[in-house]
Amino acid sequence: MFVPIPGSDVTARLFGERAVLDARICLTNGYSRKRRNALSCNARGQIRMSIKMLFPIIMLGLAVLTGLNGAALANVGQPAPWQLGLQAPVSPVAVQGHEFFILITWLMVIITVIVLLLLLYVLFRFSRKRNPVPSKTTHHTLLEVVWTVVPVLILLVIAIPSFRLLYFADRVEDADMTLKIIGKQWYWTYEYPDNGNFTFDSLMIDEETAVAEGKLRLLDVDNPVVLPVDTNIRLIMTSDDVIHNWAMPSMFIKLDAVPGRLNETWTRIPGEYAGQTFYGQCSELCGVNHAFMPIAVKAVTMEEYEAWVEEAQQKFAAVDMPSVTVASAE
Numbered sequence: 001m002f003v004p005i006p007g008s009d010v011t012a013r014l015f016g017e018r019a020v021l022d023a024r025i026c027l028t029n030g031y032s033r034k035r036r037n038a039l040s041c042n043a044r045g046q047i048r049m050s051i052k053m054l055f056p057i058i059m060l061g062l063a064v065l066t067g068l069n070g071a072a073l074a075n076v077g078q079p080a081p082w083q084l085g086l087q088a089p090v091s092p093v094a095v096q097g098h099e100f101f102i103l104i105t106w107l108m109v110i111i112t113v114i115v116l117l118l119l120l121y122v123l124f125r126f127s128r129k130r131n132p133v134p135s136k137t138t139h140h141t142l143l144e145v146v147w148t149v150v151p152v153l154i155l156l157v158i159a160i161p162s163f164r165l166l167y168f169a170d171r172v173e174d175a176d177m178t179l180k181i182i183g184k185q186w187y188w189t190y191e192y193p194d195n196g197n198f199t200f201d202s203l204m205i206d207e208e209t210a211v212a213e214g215k216l217r218l219l220d221v222d223n224p225v226v227l228p229v230d231t232n233i234r235l236i237m238t239s240d241d242v243i244h245n246w247a248m249p250s251m252f253i254k255l256d257a258v259p260g261r262l263n264e265t266w267t268r269i270p271g272e273y274a275g276q277t278f279y280g281q282c283s284e285l286c287g288v289n290h291a292f293m294p295i296a297v298k299a300v301t302m303e304e305y306e307a308w309v310e311e312a313q314q315k316f317a318a319v320d321m322p323s324v325t326v327a328s329a330e
């Protein structure tokens with residue numbers, strides 16, 4: 001199987017000077033058998049590349065993609081320029097989610113490559129020239145069993161870790177604290193019911209301030225969520241108006257905040273991330289300022305968290321608890 005590469009400048013860029021030399025040999029000698037296994041020439045002086053050479057190039061491309069994915073891991077908690085893969089996984093759910101993503105990606109790559117090679121083989125082997133009298137076979141029991149059973153097995157390989165991850169992310173049994181998240185047009189409100197029940201709003205800081213203070217444009221907020229590290233945190237979310245979605249890629253969270261419903265998930269930030277801020281955005285089209293209600297979560301040590309809670313209880317209002325009048329017996 002051969003793929004022609006036209007143009008020696010493109011050839012040089014792709015395969016180096018040696019290939020250009022081959023191209024010249026092709027042009028002067030017309031035909032060369034020198035590099036039949038790698039690059040060779042046809043009668044018109046075009047360079048041809050064998051499938052043996054194509055395969056390492058495909059694998060190199062995949063390796064580069066995986067490598068770029070790895071390079072992006074250096075940037076924790078926020079997107080990076082030219083990022084191809086996911087953000088670095090932080091929470092236990094994110095680590096498992098990342099592994100699941102890699103499993104699915106490789107399955108996809110293997111299936112795509114097999115189908116492509118099969119297609120190329122069929123095009124080559126069963127062309128009109130090479131196979132003038134086509135077979136009249138319409139059924140092949142073994143083949144039909146195989147192409148039913150193999151996809152079922154592939155789906156099983158996907159389903160088992162998928163359901164395991166779904167239930168793992170659903171809730172944590174021994175939560176140390178709860179954060180309540182309320183989506184609003186177009187900002188977030190947070191409540192800390194286990195720390196004195198205070199509440200505050202978290203709004204995006206405007207572009208000029210962000211640039212002047214060296215903060216992240218469209219991602220930094222006036223009051224970030226502060227969470228302690230090494231703590232199981234239950235996250236419950238709802239909305240006051242329309243459906244929003246609290247999405248935090250580094251924690252593998254993307255959960256709808258629905259009016260009249262309480263959705264639940266959880267997270268845990270390892271101690272090594274103390275001092276780190278993680279960024280996310282609303283991920284449900286919720287109106288005209290949908291793109292301007294970012295999420296910022298600052299991870300701190302437990303001591304810093306306790307100090308912050310004390311300060312926050314003074315600074316922010318308490319959640320208004322409805323006063324309940326109990327009917328008297330008289």
Ligand SMILES: [Cu+2]
Nearest residue numbers: 244245282286
């Ligand atoms: Cu929203």
